[in-house]
Amino acid sequence: TPGLLGLGASASSYSDVETEVLAKCKTPIKRLIYLRVNRETPIPIQLAEESDSRKNRPVMTFRIILSAIVFGGLLTSAIAADKLEKRKSPKGAKTYIAWPKDGKTVGKKFTVRFGLKGMGVAPAGIDKENTGHHHLLIDVDKMPNLNIPLAASDNIRHFGGGQTEVTLELPPGKHTLQLVLGDWIHLPHNPAVISEKITITVKK
DSSP, X not given: OTTTOOTTOOGGGHHHHXXXXXXXXXXXXXXXXXXXXXXXXXXXXXXXXXXXXXXXXXXXXXXXXXXXXXXXXXXXXXXXXSOOOOOBOOTTOEEEEEESOTTOEEOSEEEEEEEEESSXXXXXXXXOTTEEEEEEEESOSXXXXXXXXXXXXXXXXXXXXXXXXEEEEOOSEEEEEEEEEEOTTSOBOBSOOBOOOEEEEEOO
């Protein structure tokens, strides 16, 4: 919707876009977040209370656009005007690496299978209660900031399609693997659903 959101908007157009959004929305806005598609293109996205979002057409438009951005893998960072609201994870929810087991030796090319208990798997862009999708941390020593969406990298693999396994090819030697569940915008839940970190050895 070009009248509400210009994908080529520059930083100088922040105030104009925000003013127009505020003018078009009849229900109170909870917050705006700015999504950075790349270094030159920050995008303001309007978020509202859950009860408002389905009644407010501009909010729904932004939710659809945000879903498309996330699902397309274009989201690299998010800067919130207020702290992003995390989706709740149910008590006892758990993610784990079903295979390989901790301490195992594997070939150069091997399959990692993800396990999840107490929650369901849903693709990125699908905002559904008690669901999420996996992110695999490879050789990550320090846990990334869990208050913003997880940024995709060689060491943080996104499985936004709802995949529950992946075939990896890693260099010989010891490696660590760990899972973090993320919601529809790759934001970890509250409390975060994180697996135990395992160590494997890749054969020469």
